[in-house]
Amino acid sequence: MKEIIEKISSYNLFNYLFPGVLYVIILNKITSYNLIQDNLFMGAFFYYFIGLVVSRIGSLLIEPILKKIVEFSNYSDFIMASKKDEKIELLSETNNMYRTLIALFIIILISKIFNLLSKQYNYLNILLPYLLFIVLIIIFIFSFKKQTRYIVKRVNHQKQKNKIV
DSSP states (O other): OHHHHHHSOHHHIIIIIHHHHHHHHHHHHHSSOOOOOSSHHHHHHHHHHHHHHHHHHIIIIIHHHHHHHSOOOOHHHHHHHHHHOTHHHHHHHHHHHHHHHHHHHHHHHHHHHHHHHHHHSTHHHHHHHHHHHHHHHHHHHHHHHHHHHHHHHHHHHHHHHHHHO
16 A cells, blocks of 8 residues: 555645545535545545546536636647746646645535435435436546547647657
């Protein structure tokens, strides 16, 4: 377990594990849901996965909203600048953590509302696993699509860079 923790990057720690643990702790305190795991090893993977989902929601839903409020750099400019200034990567990582935390608090609010509604409408508890799987499938399809776009942009950037040089 220690070796696995040592290999986790600060990005993964603050954008996946940290929000996953926070979600489970806060959810346990404010709803009737208890996702706390007794097995530390299984818990670490479970919390990491929850944080990954929170992060993807931040990336897919929160980021487009933030892009309407805040000016973002062009992606090729970001790539070039990151190579010249290593601090940009750290700043970007911190930015992504803030985006993930925004998503986390929105998801906690939605979870609390769902918990209150499920007490009134019992059938929601029966639908919950199905809804979760459908939402997870959709989230990861769109995450795959977005990640593929980033890969294509980086490949195209390298192709253009090699043509110029």
